[in-house]
Amino acid sequence: MPKLPGISHATAVRVFMKLGFRIAREGKHTVMSDGRRRLTIPRYNAINAFTMADIARDAGVTPEQFRELV
Numbered sequence: 027m028p029k030l031p032g033i034s035h036a037t038a039v040r041v042f043m044k045l046g047f048r049i050a051r052e053g054k055h056t057v058m059s060d061g062r063r064r065l066t067i068p069r070y071n072a073i074n075a076f077t078m079a080d081i082a083r084d085a086g087v088t089p090e091q092f093r094e095l096v
Contacts, residue, residue: 030082030089032075033096038067041095042085 039049039056042065047058056067065085068077082092 030075030079030092031096032072032078034072035067035069037096038073038078038081041092042067044095045085045087047085 035056039058042058043049045060047060047063047065050057050059050064052069054069056069058065058067063085065081067073067081073081079089082089
């Protein structure tokens, strides 16, 4: 079971902006970048917990750090 909750698209974007990521482009997915890494966040009503855990891992964030920022 993942250690992260499923959250909304807007909340995920807000958390990653706090971590220094910026929106590169938007469409069916939002693509964010910090200059070194690129994240693709689906624009679903609620992003499932497993997908959110994978995106956070790609950003280099532990589940505890991510949960604190939500």
